[in-house]
Amino acid sequence: MGAQLRVYKRRIKSVTATKKITKAMEMIAASRVVKAQRKVQASTPYATELTRAVTAVATGANDKHPLTTEAENPSRAAVLLLSSDRGLAGAFNSNAIKAAEQLIAKLEGEGRAVDIYVVGRRGVAHFNFRERRLSDTWTGFTDEPTYADAKKIAAPLIEAIEKETAEGGVDELHIVYTEFVSMMTQTAVEARLLPLSLDEVAKEAGEPDTLRPLYDFEPSAEDVLDALLPRYVESRIYNALLQSAASKHAATRRAMKSATDNAGDLINNLSRLANAARQAEITQEISEIVGGTAALADATAGSDK
Amino acid sequence: MAAELHVELVAADRSVWSGEATLVIARTTSGDIGVMPGHQPLLGVLESGPVTIRTSEGGTIVAAVHGGFISFADDKLSLLAEVCELADEIDARRAERALERAKTDSDAAAERRAEVRLRAVAVR
Numbered sequence: 001m002g003a004q005l006r007v008y009k010r011r012i013k014s015v016t017a018t019k020k021i022t023k024a025m026e027m028i029a030a031s032r033v034v035k036a037q038r039k040v041q042a043s044t045p046y047a048t049e050l051t052r053a054v055t056a057v058a059t060g061a062n063d064k065h066p067l068t069t070e071a072e073n074p075s076r077a078a079v080l081l082l083s084s085d086r087g088l089a090g091a092f093n094s095n096a097i098k099a100a101e102q103l104i105a106k107l108e109g110e111g112r113a114v115d116i117y118v119v120g121r122r123g124v125a126h127f128n129f130r131e132r133r134l135s136d137t138w139t140g141f142t143d144e145p146t147y148a149d150a151k152k153i154a155a156p157l158i159e160a161i162e163k164e165t166a167e168g169g170v171d172e173l174h175i176v177y178t179e180f181v182s183m184m185t186q187t188a189v190e191a192r193l194l195p196l197s198l199d200e201v202a203k204e205a206g207e208p209d210t211l212r213p214l215y216d217f218e219p220s221a222e223d224v225l226d227a228l229l230p231r232y233v234e235s236r237i238y239n240a241l242l243q244s245a246a247s248k249h250a251a252t253r254r255a256m257k258s259a260t261d262n263a264g265d266l267i268n269n270l271s272r273l274a275n276a277a278r279q280a281e282i283t284q285e286i287s288e289i290v291g292g293t294a295a296l297a298d299a300t301a302g303s304d305k
Numbered sequence: 306m307a308a309e310l311h312v313e314l315v316a317a318d319r320s321v322w323s324g325e326a327t328l329v330i331a332r333t334t335s336g337d338i339g340v341m342p343g344h345q346p347l348l349g350v351l352e353s354g355p356v357t358i359r360t361s362e363g364g365t366i367v368a369a370v371h372g373g374f375i376s377f378a379d380d381k382l383s384l385l386a387e388v389c390e391l392a393d394e395i396d397a398r399r400a401e402r403a404l405e406r407a408k409t410d411s412d413a414a415a416e417r418r419a420e421v422r423l424r425a426v427a428v429r
Contacts, residue, residue, distance in 0.1 A: 043318050043319075045320045049383045049385050147387065213378040214346060215348045215376075217349070218347060218349030218350070224350055227350045238317065
Protein backbone atom coordinates (compact mmCIF):
# COMPACT_ATOMS: atom_id res chain seq x y z
CA MET A 1 0.00 0.00 0.00
CA GLY A 2 1.27 3.44 -0.86
CA ALA A 3 2.06 5.97 1.83
CA GLN A 4 -0.68 8.34 0.62
CA LEU A 5 -3.34 5.64 0.80
CA ARG A 6 -2.23 4.55 4.25
CA VAL A 7 -2.59 8.10 5.60
CA TYR A 8 -6.14 8.35 4.24
CA LYS A 9 -7.12 4.98 5.69
CA ARG A 10 -5.83 6.00 9.10
CA ARG A 11 -7.77 9.26 9.06
CA ILE A 12 -10.97 7.52 8.01
CA LYS A 13 -10.61 5.13 10.93
CA SER A 14 -10.13 7.92 13.47
CA VAL A 15 -13.05 9.98 12.11
CA THR A 16 -15.28 6.90 12.23
CA ALA A 17 -14.42 6.44 15.91
CA THR A 18 -15.25 10.10 16.60
CA LYS A 19 -18.53 9.73 14.75
CA LYS A 20 -19.52 6.79 16.91
CA ILE A 21 -18.86 8.81 20.06
CA THR A 22 -20.81 11.87 18.92
CA LYS A 23 -23.68 9.68 17.76
CA ALA A 24 -23.86 8.07 21.21
CA MET A 25 -23.78 11.48 22.90
CA GLU A 26 -26.55 12.69 20.61
CA MET A 27 -28.77 9.79 21.58
CA ILE A 28 -28.07 10.19 25.29
CA ALA A 29 -28.92 13.91 25.08
CA ALA A 30 -32.12 13.14 23.17
CA SER A 31 -33.36 10.83 25.89
CA ARG A 32 -32.41 13.35 28.58
CA VAL A 33 -34.35 16.15 26.87
CA VAL A 34 -37.50 14.08 27.08
CA LYS A 35 -36.88 13.34 30.75
CA ALA A 36 -36.16 16.99 31.52
CA GLN A 37 -39.26 18.13 29.64
CA ARG A 38 -41.35 15.71 31.66
CA LYS A 39 -39.96 17.23 34.84
CA VAL A 40 -40.84 20.72 33.63
CA GLN A 41 -44.39 19.53 33.03
CA ALA A 42 -44.60 17.80 36.40
CA SER A 43 -43.62 21.02 38.17
CA THR A 44 -46.15 23.15 36.27
CA PRO A 45 -49.25 22.52 38.45
CA TYR A 46 -47.44 23.68 41.59
CA ALA A 47 -46.10 26.77 39.81
CA THR A 48 -49.50 27.74 38.39
CA GLU A 49 -51.32 27.26 41.69
CA LEU A 50 -48.64 29.22 43.51
CA THR A 51 -48.75 32.04 40.98
CA ARG A 52 -52.51 32.21 41.32
CA ALA A 53 -52.22 32.37 45.10
CA VAL A 54 -49.57 35.10 44.94
CA THR A 55 -51.75 37.20 42.65
CA ALA A 56 -54.69 36.72 44.96
CA VAL A 57 -52.86 37.80 48.10
CA ALA A 58 -50.88 40.59 46.54
CA THR A 59 -53.97 42.19 45.02
CA GLY A 60 -56.03 41.46 48.13
CA ALA A 61 -53.57 42.84 50.63
CA ASN A 62 -52.95 46.53 50.27
CA ASP A 63 -50.03 46.78 52.62
CA LYS A 64 -46.48 47.29 51.48
CA HIS A 65 -44.27 44.25 51.56
CA PRO A 66 -40.51 44.55 50.87
CA LEU A 67 -40.78 41.88 48.20
CA THR A 68 -43.54 43.59 46.22
CA THR A 69 -42.68 47.27 46.49
CA GLU A 70 -40.10 48.87 44.28
CA ALA A 71 -37.39 50.82 46.02
CA GLU A 72 -37.43 54.49 45.11
CA ASN A 73 -33.74 54.59 44.28
CA PRO A 74 -32.61 51.06 43.63
CA SER A 75 -28.85 51.09 44.18
CA ARG A 76 -28.02 47.39 44.32
CA ALA A 77 -29.21 44.49 42.23
CA ALA A 78 -28.56 40.77 42.25
CA VAL A 79 -28.24 38.81 39.02
CA LEU A 80 -28.59 35.04 39.04
CA LEU A 81 -27.16 33.31 35.99
CA LEU A 82 -28.04 29.72 35.19
CA SER A 83 -25.38 28.03 33.05
CA SER A 84 -24.42 24.37 32.82
CA ASP A 85 -21.66 22.29 34.36
CA ARG A 86 -20.59 20.72 31.11
CA GLY A 87 -19.96 22.10 27.65
CA LEU A 88 -20.35 20.43 24.25
CA ALA A 89 -23.65 22.21 23.89
CA GLY A 90 -23.01 24.62 21.04
CA ALA A 91 -23.70 28.23 21.94
CA PHE A 92 -25.84 27.35 24.97
CA ASN A 93 -23.54 28.69 27.66
CA SER A 94 -22.10 31.58 25.69
CA ASN A 95 -25.62 32.83 24.89
CA ALA A 96 -26.68 32.73 28.53
CA ILE A 97 -23.45 34.39 29.65
CA LYS A 98 -23.79 37.07 26.96
CA ALA A 99 -27.36 37.82 28.07
CA ALA A 100 -26.15 38.09 31.68
CA GLU A 101 -23.27 40.39 30.72
CA GLN A 102 -25.65 42.66 28.82
CA LEU A 103 -28.03 42.79 31.76
CA ILE A 104 -25.18 43.54 34.17
CA ALA A 105 -23.89 46.30 31.88
CA LYS A 106 -27.38 47.76 31.63
CA LEU A 107 -27.92 47.72 35.40
CA GLU A 108 -24.51 49.22 36.02
CA GLY A 109 -25.27 51.87 33.40
CA GLU A 110 -28.31 52.78 35.47
CA GLY A 111 -26.03 53.32 38.44
CA ARG A 112 -26.63 50.11 40.37
CA ALA A 113 -24.02 47.92 41.98
CA VAL A 114 -24.48 44.36 40.79
CA ASP A 115 -24.00 41.21 42.86
CA ILE A 116 -23.46 38.20 40.62
CA TYR A 117 -24.70 34.73 41.58
CA VAL A 118 -23.85 31.87 39.22
CA VAL A 119 -25.09 28.31 38.82
CA GLY A 120 -23.02 25.91 36.71
CA ARG A 121 -19.29 25.41 36.26
CA ARG A 122 -19.18 27.07 32.83
CA GLY A 123 -20.53 30.37 34.08
CA VAL A 124 -18.28 30.28 37.14
CA ALA A 125 -15.23 29.66 34.93
CA HIS A 126 -16.19 32.60 32.71
CA PHE A 127 -16.34 35.08 35.59
CA ASN A 128 -13.33 33.67 37.43
CA PHE A 129 -11.21 33.97 34.30
CA ARG A 130 -12.08 37.65 34.14
CA GLU A 131 -11.39 37.96 37.86
CA ARG A 132 -14.87 39.25 38.65
CA ARG A 133 -16.16 38.85 42.18
CA LEU A 134 -18.99 36.35 42.52
CA SER A 135 -21.29 36.57 45.53
CA ASP A 136 -22.14 32.88 45.48
CA THR A 137 -21.87 29.91 43.16
CA TRP A 138 -23.46 26.49 42.93
CA THR A 139 -22.29 23.59 40.78
CA GLY A 140 -22.82 19.88 40.33
CA PHE A 141 -26.55 19.49 39.71
CA THR A 142 -27.36 21.34 36.47
CA ASP A 143 -28.11 18.16 34.53
CA GLU A 144 -30.84 17.04 36.87
CA PRO A 145 -31.83 19.77 39.30
CA THR A 146 -34.09 18.95 42.24
CA TYR A 147 -36.36 21.16 44.29
CA ALA A 148 -33.87 21.01 47.16
CA ASP A 149 -31.27 22.60 44.84
CA ALA A 150 -33.67 25.43 44.03
CA LYS A 151 -34.23 25.98 47.77
CA LYS A 152 -30.49 26.08 48.36
CA ILE A 153 -30.09 28.76 45.69
CA ALA A 154 -33.09 30.79 46.78
CA ALA A 155 -32.13 31.00 50.47
CA PRO A 156 -29.22 33.48 50.23
CA LEU A 157 -31.03 35.49 47.53
CA ILE A 158 -34.13 35.97 49.68
CA GLU A 159 -31.94 36.82 52.63
CA ALA A 160 -30.12 39.44 50.53
CA ILE A 161 -33.32 41.07 49.38
CA GLU A 162 -34.81 41.21 52.85
CA LYS A 163 -31.73 42.99 54.22
CA GLU A 164 -31.51 46.77 54.13
CA THR A 165 -29.51 48.03 51.19
CA ALA A 166 -27.13 49.88 53.48
CA GLU A 167 -26.21 46.60 55.19
CA GLY A 168 -25.32 44.88 51.96
CA GLY A 169 -28.80 43.84 50.87
CA VAL A 170 -30.14 44.18 47.34
CA ASP A 171 -33.17 45.99 45.94
CA GLU A 172 -33.81 43.84 42.92
CA LEU A 173 -33.37 40.25 41.88
CA HIS A 174 -32.91 39.36 38.22
CA ILE A 175 -32.56 35.91 36.75
CA VAL A 176 -30.96 34.92 33.44
CA TYR A 177 -31.73 31.47 32.12
CA THR A 178 -32.35 29.63 28.86
CA GLU A 179 -35.98 29.17 28.03
CA PHE A 180 -36.94 25.90 26.40
CA VAL A 181 -39.18 26.97 23.51
CA SER A 182 -38.98 23.80 21.49
CA MET A 183 -36.55 21.04 20.55
CA MET A 184 -34.99 23.40 17.97
CA THR A 185 -35.28 26.75 19.72
CA GLN A 186 -33.92 27.73 23.10
CA THR A 187 -33.49 31.38 23.93
CA ALA A 188 -31.58 33.04 26.71
CA VAL A 189 -34.03 35.24 28.61
CA GLU A 190 -33.79 37.57 31.56
CA ALA A 191 -36.56 38.26 34.01
CA ARG A 192 -36.97 40.30 37.15
CA LEU A 193 -38.10 38.06 39.97
CA LEU A 194 -38.30 40.66 42.69
CA PRO A 195 -39.81 43.05 43.43
CA LEU A 196 -42.84 41.40 41.90
CA SER A 197 -44.63 43.25 39.20
CA LEU A 198 -48.20 42.11 39.66
CA ASP A 199 -49.29 42.70 36.08
CA GLU A 200 -46.74 40.22 34.85
CA VAL A 201 -47.64 37.68 37.47
CA ALA A 202 -51.29 37.99 36.53
CA LYS A 203 -50.43 37.57 32.87
CA GLU A 204 -48.54 34.43 33.71
CA ALA A 205 -51.47 33.04 35.64
CA GLY A 206 -53.44 33.43 32.41
CA GLU A 207 -56.28 35.44 33.89
CA PRO A 208 -55.43 39.09 33.40
CA ASP A 209 -58.55 41.10 34.04
CA THR A 210 -60.91 38.69 35.71
CA LEU A 211 -62.40 39.64 39.02
CA ARG A 212 -60.73 37.82 41.80
CA PRO A 213 -62.65 36.58 44.82
CA LEU A 214 -62.24 38.35 48.12
CA TYR A 215 -60.18 35.92 50.13
CA ASP A 216 -60.33 35.23 53.81
CA PHE A 217 -56.73 35.01 55.00
CA GLU A 218 -55.61 32.56 57.59
CA PRO A 219 -53.92 33.76 59.85
CA SER A 220 -53.53 37.20 58.16
CA ALA A 221 -52.76 38.60 54.73
CA GLU A 222 -49.27 39.72 55.76
CA ASP A 223 -48.37 36.36 57.23
CA VAL A 224 -49.62 34.53 54.18
CA LEU A 225 -47.64 36.83 51.89
CA ASP A 226 -44.55 36.41 54.08
CA ALA A 227 -44.79 32.66 53.72
CA LEU A 228 -45.87 32.67 50.11
CA LEU A 229 -43.27 34.90 48.44
CA PRO A 230 -40.14 32.89 49.31
CA ARG A 231 -41.94 29.77 48.03
CA TYR A 232 -42.81 31.67 44.86
CA VAL A 233 -39.18 32.64 44.30
CA GLU A 234 -38.08 29.05 44.92
CA SER A 235 -40.61 27.71 42.51
CA ARG A 236 -39.60 30.21 39.83
CA ILE A 237 -35.93 29.31 40.28
CA TYR A 238 -36.82 25.61 40.18
CA ASN A 239 -38.72 26.11 36.95
CA ALA A 240 -35.82 28.09 35.45
CA LEU A 241 -33.36 25.36 36.49
CA LEU A 242 -35.48 22.69 34.84
CA GLN A 243 -35.91 24.71 31.64
CA SER A 244 -32.19 25.41 31.57
CA ALA A 245 -31.45 21.69 31.95
CA ALA A 246 -33.88 20.78 29.16
CA SER A 247 -32.38 23.50 26.92
CA LYS A 248 -28.85 22.32 27.65
CA HIS A 249 -29.70 18.77 26.64
CA ALA A 250 -31.47 19.96 23.50
CA ALA A 251 -28.46 22.12 22.59
CA THR A 252 -26.11 19.19 23.20
CA ARG A 253 -28.26 16.99 21.01
CA ARG A 254 -28.14 19.52 18.20
CA ALA A 255 -24.41 20.14 18.52
CA MET A 256 -23.72 16.41 18.55
CA LYS A 257 -26.02 15.83 15.59
CA SER A 258 -24.12 18.34 13.47
CA ALA A 259 -20.83 16.85 14.67
CA THR A 260 -22.04 13.41 13.55
CA ASP A 261 -23.17 14.82 10.19
CA ASN A 262 -19.84 16.56 9.70
CA ALA A 263 -17.97 13.38 10.54
CA GLY A 264 -20.08 11.55 7.95
CA ASP A 265 -19.22 14.17 5.29
CA LEU A 266 -15.58 13.97 6.22
CA ILE A 267 -15.59 10.18 5.90
CA ASN A 268 -17.21 10.47 2.45
CA ASN A 269 -14.61 12.96 1.23
CA LEU A 270 -11.75 10.95 2.64
CA SER A 271 -12.99 7.72 1.05
CA ARG A 272 -13.17 9.49 -2.33
CA LEU A 273 -9.61 10.72 -1.90
CA ALA A 274 -8.50 7.28 -0.78
CA ASN A 275 -10.14 5.69 -3.82
CA ALA A 276 -8.47 8.18 -6.14
CA ALA A 277 -5.13 7.50 -4.46
CA ARG A 278 -5.64 3.75 -4.83
CA GLN A 279 -6.51 4.08 -8.52
CA ALA A 280 -3.55 6.36 -9.18
CA GLU A 281 -1.37 3.77 -7.54
CA ILE A 282 -2.79 0.98 -9.74
CA THR A 283 -2.42 3.11 -12.87
CA GLN A 284 1.14 3.82 -11.98
CA GLU A 285 1.86 0.15 -11.37
CA ILE A 286 0.33 -0.82 -14.72
CA SER A 287 2.28 1.81 -16.61
CA GLU A 288 5.42 0.67 -14.83
CA ILE A 289 4.79 -2.93 -15.91
CA VAL A 290 3.92 -1.91 -19.45
CA GLY A 291 7.00 0.31 -19.61
CA GLY A 292 9.12 -2.50 -18.18
CA THR A 293 7.92 -5.07 -20.76
CA ALA A 294 8.38 -2.58 -23.60
CA ALA A 295 11.94 -1.90 -22.48
CA LEU A 296 12.60 -5.64 -22.15
CA ALA A 297 11.12 -6.29 -25.62
CA ASP A 298 13.30 -3.52 -27.09
CA ALA A 299 16.37 -4.98 -25.40
CA THR A 300 15.76 -8.55 -26.68
CA ALA A 301 14.93 -7.25 -30.19
CA GLY A 302 18.29 -5.41 -30.21
CA SER A 303 20.35 -8.47 -29.14
CA ASP A 304 18.88 -10.57 -32.02
CA LYS A 305 20.49 -8.42 -34.66
CA MET B 306 -76.22 14.63 44.91
CA ALA B 307 -74.57 16.81 47.44
CA ALA B 308 -72.39 19.69 46.33
CA GLU B 309 -68.78 18.85 45.62
CA LEU B 310 -65.52 20.64 45.58
CA HIS B 311 -62.63 19.93 43.29
CA VAL B 312 -59.36 19.24 45.09
CA GLU B 313 -55.86 19.53 43.66
CA LEU B 314 -53.13 18.24 45.92
CA VAL B 315 -49.79 19.23 44.40
CA ALA B 316 -46.20 18.90 45.52
CA ALA B 317 -43.36 20.97 44.07
CA ASP B 318 -42.33 18.35 41.54
CA ARG B 319 -45.55 16.46 40.83
CA SER B 320 -49.30 16.44 41.15
CA VAL B 321 -50.11 14.09 44.02
CA TRP B 322 -53.87 13.71 43.87
CA SER B 323 -56.82 15.41 42.28
CA GLY B 324 -60.50 14.68 42.36
CA GLU B 325 -63.88 15.57 43.80
CA ALA B 326 -64.45 15.74 47.53
CA THR B 327 -67.13 16.72 50.01
CA LEU B 328 -64.90 17.75 52.91
CA VAL B 329 -61.27 18.66 53.38
CA ILE B 330 -59.69 19.03 56.81
CA ALA B 331 -56.28 20.66 57.11
CA ARG B 332 -54.26 22.27 59.86
CA THR B 333 -53.40 25.92 59.36
CA THR B 334 -51.12 27.93 61.61
CA SER B 335 -54.17 29.16 63.51
CA GLY B 336 -55.84 25.79 63.95
CA ASP B 337 -57.64 22.99 62.16
CA ILE B 338 -59.96 24.07 59.41
CA GLY B 339 -62.63 22.10 57.58
CA VAL B 340 -63.67 23.20 54.11
CA MET B 341 -66.95 22.12 52.56
CA PRO B 342 -68.47 23.17 49.24
CA GLY B 343 -69.61 26.78 49.28
CA HIS B 344 -67.04 27.89 51.84
CA GLN B 345 -65.95 31.50 51.51
CA PRO B 346 -62.72 32.09 49.54
CA LEU B 347 -59.82 31.21 51.76
CA LEU B 348 -56.06 31.36 51.63
CA GLY B 349 -54.07 29.96 54.52
CA VAL B 350 -50.65 28.79 55.59
CA LEU B 351 -50.53 25.10 56.44
CA GLU B 352 -48.73 23.52 59.35
CA SER B 353 -46.84 20.30 58.76
CA GLY B 354 -49.32 17.55 59.45
CA PRO B 355 -51.93 15.24 58.01
CA VAL B 356 -54.61 16.49 55.62
CA THR B 357 -57.84 14.52 55.40
CA ILE B 358 -59.89 14.51 52.22
CA ARG B 359 -63.34 12.90 52.20
CA THR B 360 -64.03 11.99 48.57
CA SER B 361 -67.46 12.05 46.95
CA GLU B 362 -67.36 8.27 46.63
CA GLY B 363 -67.27 8.07 50.41
CA GLY B 364 -63.60 7.15 50.70
CA THR B 365 -61.06 8.97 52.82
CA ILE B 366 -57.66 10.07 51.65
CA VAL B 367 -54.98 11.08 54.09
CA ALA B 368 -51.82 12.85 53.03
CA ALA B 369 -48.85 14.16 54.94
CA VAL B 370 -47.94 17.70 53.97
CA HIS B 371 -44.74 19.36 55.08
CA GLY B 372 -45.67 23.01 55.18
CA GLY B 373 -47.49 24.69 52.35
CA PHE B 374 -50.69 26.52 51.53
CA ILE B 375 -54.38 25.95 51.20
CA SER B 376 -56.39 28.06 48.80
CA PHE B 377 -60.08 27.81 48.11
CA ALA B 378 -62.29 29.74 45.69
CA ASP B 379 -65.23 28.86 43.44
CA ASP B 380 -65.49 25.35 44.86
CA LYS B 381 -61.92 24.68 43.77
CA LEU B 382 -59.47 23.86 46.49
CA SER B 383 -55.73 23.62 46.05
CA LEU B 384 -53.31 22.27 48.58
CA LEU B 385 -49.74 23.26 47.77
CA ALA B 386 -46.84 21.68 49.56
CA GLU B 387 -43.15 21.47 48.87
CA VAL B 388 -43.20 17.88 50.00
CA CYS B 389 -46.41 15.92 50.13
CA GLU B 390 -47.12 12.21 50.33
CA LEU B 391 -50.27 10.14 50.45
CA ALA B 392 -50.52 8.05 53.61
CA ASP B 393 -50.71 4.93 51.41
CA GLU B 394 -47.29 5.74 49.99
CA ILE B 395 -45.65 6.10 53.39
CA ASP B 396 -43.79 3.15 54.76
CA ALA B 397 -44.53 3.34 58.50
CA ARG B 398 -41.61 1.16 59.53
CA ARG B 399 -39.21 3.22 57.49
CA ALA B 400 -40.60 6.44 58.95
CA GLU B 401 -40.13 5.00 62.47
CA ARG B 402 -36.55 4.11 61.72
CA ALA B 403 -36.01 7.59 60.27
CA LEU B 404 -37.48 9.10 63.43
CA GLU B 405 -35.12 7.13 65.67
CA ARG B 406 -32.17 8.01 63.52
CA ALA B 407 -33.13 11.69 63.52
CA LYS B 408 -33.45 11.61 67.32
CA THR B 409 -29.99 10.14 67.82
CA ASP B 410 -28.49 12.59 65.33
CA SER B 411 -30.60 15.38 66.86
CA ASP B 412 -31.63 16.48 63.37
CA ALA B 413 -34.71 18.56 64.14
CA ALA B 414 -35.92 18.89 60.55
CA ALA B 415 -35.67 15.18 59.81
CA GLU B 416 -37.36 14.38 63.13
CA ARG B 417 -40.29 16.64 62.29
CA ARG B 418 -40.62 15.12 58.81
CA ALA B 419 -40.71 11.61 60.22
CA GLU B 420 -43.27 12.60 62.87
CA VAL B 421 -45.57 14.13 60.27
CA ARG B 422 -45.39 10.93 58.23
CA LEU B 423 -46.21 8.81 61.26
CA ARG B 424 -49.14 11.03 62.26
CA ALA B 425 -50.57 10.68 58.76
CA VAL B 426 -50.25 6.91 58.93
CA ALA B 427 -51.92 6.87 62.34
CA VAL B 428 -54.94 8.81 61.01
CA ARG B 429 -55.28 6.32 58.17
